[in-house]
Amino acid sequence: MSHSHVPIRVAVLGSGFFGTTLALACRDDDAFEVTAICDLDSTSADELARRVGARTLSDPSQLAAAADVDLVMIATPNHTHAAATIALLNAGKSVFVEKPLAITGPDALAAVEAAGRSTGLLLVGHVERTMPGIKRMYHAARSGELGTLLEGYGSRSRLIHVPQGADNWWKLDGARTGGELLHEIHELDLLTWILGDPVEIRATAGAPRPAGGPPEDSVHKTTLKFASGAVAYHELSTSAHVADWRFRISGTLAALEANLRTGVVSQYTDGQVSAQWGIFDSEQANASLRDSAERKQAYNAAGATSPLWMQAAVECELAEIAAAMRGEESVLIEAPATAVVAGAEAMAQVAAARQAAAHAASDALAGV
Numbered sequence: 458m459s460h461s462h463v464p465i466r467v468a469v470l471g472s473g474f475f476g477t478t479l480a481l482a483c484r485d486d487d488a489f490e491v492t493a494i495c496d497l498d499s500t501s502a503d504e505l506a507r508r509v510g511a512r513t514l515s516d517p518s519q520l521a522a523a524a525d526v527d528l529v530m531i532a533t534p535n536h537t538h539a540a541a542t543i544a545l546l547n548a549g550k551s552v553f554v555e556k557p558l559a560i561t562g563p564d565a566l567a568a569v570e571a572a573g574r575s576t577g578l579l580l581v582g583h584v585e586r587t588m589p590g591i592k593r594m595y596h597a598a599r600s601g602e603l604g605t606l607l608e609g610y611g612s613r614s615r616l617i618h619v620p621q622g623a624d625n626w627w628k629l630d631g632a633r634t635g636g637e638l639l640h641e642i643h644e645l646d647l648l649t650w651i652l653g654d655p656v657e658i659r660a661t662a663g664a665p666r667p668a669g670g671p672p673e674d675s676v677h678k679t680t681l682k683f684a685s686g687a688v689a690y691h692e693l694s695t696s697a698h699v700a701d702w703r704f705r706i707s708g709t710l711a712a713l714e715a716n717l718r719t720g721v722v723s724q725y726t727d728g729q730v731s732a733q734w735g736i737f738d739s740e741q742a743n744a745s746l747r748d749s750a751e752r753k754q755a756y757n758a759a760g761a762t763s764p765l766w767m768q769a770a771v772e773c774e775l776a777e778i779a780a781a782m783r784g785e786e787s788v789l790i791e792a793p794a795t796a797v798v799a800g801a802e803a804m805a806q807v808a809a810a811r812q813a814a815a816h817a818a819s820d821a822l823a824g825v
């Protein structure tokens with residue numbers, strides 16, 4: 458891509474699967490210049506730094522003081538996001554942090570507070586917001602084209618295959634991911650981005666998958682109610698043999714549904730499809746999305762290559778990051794913490810219900 462602006466100088470913290478995707482995309486985008494790569498694994502950092510023509514920093518605390526860094530992209534495991542984000546914002550850096558912003562509600566809100574005090578910007582990797590077809594849904598919903606918003610629906614249900622011998626992998630550890638609902642936060646974010654802060658949340662989760670499956674809490678059902686009176690339902694499963702990946706928003710005049718397994722957004726009026734467009738503008742990217750949906754689903758390991766649709770999504774995301782850094786409108790600015798706060802509340806309800814069930818079972822055993 459070609460831009461007439463001074464490049465944004467970027468450091469990438471975390472040179473694993475997604476840090477690599479982000480750094481390579483920045484290397485290929487004139488709006489950015491990658492100046493530094495930092496990872497606890499210096500071999501991995503050196504290798505990525507070589508690929509993008511940047512230097513390596515071995516200690517994350519060096520990023521705060523680096524004079525040639527405007528923006529730090531954080532792509533480390535989820536439980537490290539909030540502390541790194543807050544430290545960098547306090548040092549006046551802008552931060553783009555991968556989702557989820559934090560794995561607890563208070564940490565997410567503390568990051569937003571730090572952003573309020575900082576000269577830097579806080580942007581979260583809610584990449585689905587930036588996909589052109591979904592961005593169009595947002596604008597239609599916000600401009601009143603759908604009438605009064607009544608209902609939202611989000612689903613990410615598939616069967617995740619876990620590699621053998623990955624027992625201590627952070628992506629299978631709820632203490633480091635925040636649990637599946639926060640790790641796979643994208644559709645929950647779309648719902649709260651468009652409908653606002655939920656005023657009521659009801660969540661339940663199925664029994665954990667048997668040993669070897671990812672992670673605990675693999676089947677979640679969450680209902681949300683919003684101040685406007687709109688309601689939403691969100692489903693997430695890593696154990697679903699019938700896969701579903703969609704996002705819908707319905708109003709009094711029309712409904713819009715993005716089906717991420719087909720790459721198509723459909724507008725419905727009176728039950729009939731009244732318009733359709735792609736999730737991406739490029740048919741190749743939509744075809745790649747369809748192709749990925751057909752394949753075995755797994756968490757990506759470091760060293761994996763992003764499929765074409767993900768690269769296309771990151772290109773869209775970079776355009777939104779660059780716009781935000783230039784002080785222009787960007788879909789990544791609004792509601793950075795809402796989905797984490799909602800998701801963490803849902804997770805807390807699930808944990809409390811599990812604990813109550815465990816107590817009831819032990820009371821029954823003891824004959825209380």
Ligand SMILES: NC(=O)c1ccc[n+]([C@@H]2O[C@H](COP(=O)([O-])OP(=O)(O)OC[C@H]3O[C@@H](n4cnc5c(N)ncnc54)[C@H](O)[C@@H]3O)[C@@H](O)[C@H]2O)c1
Pocket residue numbers: 470471472473474475476495496497498501517531532533534535537555556557582584640757758759760
């Ligand atoms: N937006 C998306 O669609 C998407 C897709 C994949 C991953 N992600 C997010 O990207 C982040 C990274 O995921 P990944 O798949 O690249 O994981 P990964 O395990 O491949 O990479 C993580 C890297 O962080 C490094 N690291 C760990 N702790 C660190 C620390 N404290 N300081 C510096 N480096 C540290 C590790 O050495 C590793 O290289 C996660 O938050 C994940 O949720 C987002």
